[in-house]
Amino acid sequence: MKYLKTYGIVVALLLISASCDRKFEPAEQENIKTITVDPEINSFTNLTEVFNSDYEVIQLESKMQSLIGEIENIIITDSKIFILDSEKTCSAYIFKENGEFVSKLSAYGDGPNSYREIGNFFVDTIKKEVIISQTFPAVLFRFNYDGLLLGTKSIGEYARTLERNSYGNLCLFTANVYSPSRSLLYSVIIADSNGVVKSLYRPVVRDDSKQSLFLSNNFTSFADSTSMIFPFCDTIFDISKDSLKPKFVISFGSHSVPKSFYNNNFKTPFGKLIKLLDKNDYAYCIEPFYESLNYIFFYYVFNSKRNSLCFYSKKTGKIFNSSNYNNNIDQIVHYFAASHFISNENKLITPLPIYKLKRVLKKLQKDLSKEEFQSYYKKNKKLVDIAATAKNTDNPILIIYKIKDF
Numbered sequence: 001m002k003y004l005k006t007y008g009i010v011v012a013l014l015l016i017s018a019s020c021d022r023k024f025e026p027a028e029q030e031n032i033k034t035i036t037v038d039p040e041i042n043s044f045t046n047l048t049e050v051f052n053s054d055y056e057v058i059q060l061e062s063k064m065q066s067l068i069g070e071i072e073n074i075i076i077t078d079s080k081i082f083i084l085d086s087e088k089t090c091s092a093y094i095f096k097e098n099g100e101f102v103s104k105l106s107a108y109g110d111g112p113n114s115y116r117e118i119g120n121f122f123v124d125t126i127k128k129e130v131i132i133s134q135t136f137p138a139v140l141f142r143f144n145y146d147g148l149l150l151g152t153k154s155i156g157e158y159a160r161t162l163e164r165n166s167y168g169n170l171c172l173f174t175a176n177v178y179s180p181s182r183s184l185l186y187s188v189i190i191a192d193s194n195g196v197v198k199s200l201y202r203p204v205v206r207d208d209s210k211q212s213l214f215l216s217n218n219f220t221s222f223a224d225s226t227s228m229i230f231p232f233c234d235t236i237f238d239i240s241k242d243s244l245k246p247k248f249v250i251s252f253g254s255h256s257v258p259k260s261f262y263n264n265n266f267k268t269p270f271g272k273l274i275k276l277l278d279k280n281d282y283a284y285c286i287e288p289f290y291e292s293l294n295y296i297f298f299y300y301v302f303n304s305k306r307n308s309l310c311f312y313s314k315k316t317g318k319i320f321n322s323s324n325y326n327n328n329i330d331q332i333v334h335y336f337a338a339s340h341f342i343s344n345e346n347k348l349i350t351p352l353p354i355y356k357l358k359r360v361l362k363k364l365q366k367d368l369s370k371e372e373f374q375s376y377y378k379k380n381k382k383l384v385d386i387a388a389t390a391k392n393t394d395n396p397i398l399i400i401y402k403i404k405d406f
Contacts, residue, residue, distance in 0.1 A: 032235075035250045035312050037321050039283040039302040045322040047329050050311050051348070051401040055329055057382045058099045060395035066101040068093060068395055071351045074340040078125045080145075081398070084132075086118045092130055094145060099398075103147035105130055113152055115141060120161040120219075133162040138172060155195035163219035165226035167241045168193050173218050173228070188228070190242050198242040220290045220341075227291045229298075232262065232284060236291065248296070252283035255302065278304045290341030295403060297341050297348070309336055311403070318406050330380050332360050333399055346403045355392040357383065 058081070060066070069088020074081065080102065081095040091106035107114045115134040123130055129150065132141045140162075142150040161173045172189040188201040218228045219239075226239040227247075234256065236248035257277065265273055277284050285301040296312040311320040327334050332352065339350040361384060365373050377384050386397060 032246050033248050035248055035296065035319065037250060037252055037283070037300070037308075037310060037319065039252050039255050039300070039308065039321075041321055042308075042324060043322050044324050044326060045320055047325050047327045047401075050320050050325075050403060050406065051329065052404050053329055054402070056400040057386070058095075058097070058398040058400065059386055059390070060095055060099045060398065061101040062391075062394035063101060065104050066093060066095075066395065067393075071340075071396065073120065074342070074349055074351075074398075075121075075123050076342050076345070076347075076349070077123055078128075082121070082123050082130060084118075084121045086120070090115070090118055092121050092132055092143070094130070094147075103145060105132065105143040105147045107132075107141050107149050113141075113149060115139065120163065122162070122164050122221075124164075131164075138162075153195065155191060161218055163221060163226055163228075164193075165221065165239050165241075166224040169198065169242060170195070171219055171226060171228070171239055188244060190239070190244075199244070201244050218287075218289075222292045225291075229286055229289045232257075234286070236289075236296070250286060250298075250300075252300075252302075255281055255283045257282045257284055288339075292341065292346050294405075295346060299336075311406075313406055316406065320406075329401070330383060330399065331364060331376070332357065332380075332383060342400075348401045348403065350399045350401070351396040352399055353392075353396045354387070354390045354394050357390075357397065358387045358392070361387045 060068070060081075060083075067089075068083060069085050071083055072086045073084040076082070076097075079097055081097060081099075083093045083095070085091055085093070089106070090108040091104055093104055094102040096102060108116070110116070115132075117135050119133045119135040121130060121132045128145050130143045130145070132143065133139070134141065138155045140153045140155060142152070144150055155170060155172070163171045165171055170189075170191045170193065172191065174187055174189060189197055190199040190201075191197045220227050227236055228239060228244075229236045234250045234252075235246045236250070237244050238247045261277075261280075261282070265276060268276065281303070283300050283302040286298050287300075289298040290296070294313065294315055296314065297310065299309050302308065308321050308323045309325065313319070325334070325336070333350050336348070336350060339348050341348055364376065368376060383397075390397075
C-alpha cells in the first residue's frame with residue numbers, strides 16, 4: 001500500500017490570546033427571532049400537511065462489504081449517498097442514488113494511521129474526498145471516493161463532532177470532556193483547515209454531562225451557512241467565518257427552563273436533574289436538530305418523554321408541533337427520531353430496518369381487508385415487494401419525504 005503521509009499539526013491552545021475566549025449565550029438583540037412552541041399542544045397531524053404525498057424508497061445494496069450496523073449520519077450530495085456508522089462498524093459508506101454500493105471507508109484498528117472511535121464526517125465535493133474525524137485525539141482521516149486513505153491530520157485533543165463551514169473553517173464540538181488542557185474548557189472551537197485555532201467558545205452553564213449527554217447532532221449545514229444548538233440550550237447559533245452569533249431562540253413559554261435553573265443545579269447528578277426538569281414541567285433537550293434554507297426541524301422532551309416533533313417555516317413562521325403524526329402517506333413510519341434532514345433539498349430521510357418494514361406490513365395486511373390491501377399495494381408496490389424479498393439482515397431501506405411549502 002502506498003505510504004500514507006501523516007501531517008502532525010499541533011494546535012497550540014495554551015498560547016491563544018484571551019480575546020478568543022468567548023461565551024455564547026442568548027444575547028438580547030433585535031435581530032434574534034423567537035420560535036414559540038407550546039408543549040401542551042398534542043394535536044393530531046396528518047403527515048400530508050407537512051410533506052408531499054409522493055415519496056421515494058431507496059434499497060441500499062446488501063453485500064458483505066456494504067453491510068451497515070447503525071446509521072448515525074447521512075449526506076446526499078454529488079449524486080451519491082454518504083452514510084456514517086460510528087457505533088457498530090466505525091466506517092463510512094458510499095452508495096449511488098439508486099442504492100448501488102460504491103465503497104466502504106474505514107481505518108478502524110490499533111496501528112498507525114488508524115482510529116478507535118469516530119465522531120462525524122463531511123464530504124468535500126470539489127476534491128472528491130470524505131473526511132472522517134476521530135474523537136480523541138482529534139484527527140481527520142481523508143479518503144477518496146474509492147475508499148483509499150489519503151492522509152491524516154491532527155487538529156487537537158478532542159472533537160465529539162465536527163463540521164466544516166462554507167469558509168473552509170473547522171467547527172469542533174468538544175463536549176467539555178475533562179482534561180487538564182485549557183482547550184477542553186471550551187465547547188466549540190473554530191479552527192482553520194490546518195487546525196490553527198481562530199476562536200474558542202464556552203457555554204454560560206459549565207457542566208460537562210449536561211451539555212452533551214443527549215447529543216445526536218449539533219452542527220447542521222445548508223447552502224452557505226452552518227448552525228448549531230445545544231440540547232440544554234434554547235438558542236440556535238449561526239457560525240460565520242470565525243464567530244458564533246445567536247439567530248433564533250426557541251421559547252416554550254411558561255415551560256421554558258429559567259436561566260438560573262442549570263446554574264443552581266450545577267452539581268446535581270444527571271438523573272436527579274432530569275427528574276427536576278420533569279417535576280417543574282419544563283421542556284428541554286432540543287435534539288435532533290436540523291436547519292435548512294426554509295425550515296427548522298427538531299424534537300424536544302416534555303413530561304419524561306420525547307414529546308413532539310416540530311417543523312418550523314422560516315418564511316411564514318408557521319409551525320407544526322405534534323407528538324402524534326398520522327402517516328397517511330405510506331403508513332409505515334410513525335417515529336422520526338432516527339430521521340436525517342437533507343437541508344439543501346428540504347428532504348427528510350428515514351432509515352428503516354427490513355425487519356420493521358416486514359412487521360408493519362404484516363400488521364397492515366392483518367388489519368386491512370383483502371381489497372384494501374390490494375389498493376395499498378398499488379400505491380406502495382416497492383415497499384411491499386422489498387419486504388417480500390429482502391432478508392432481515394439486509395441493509396435498511398431509506399424512505400425519503402419532501403417537505404411541501406407551508
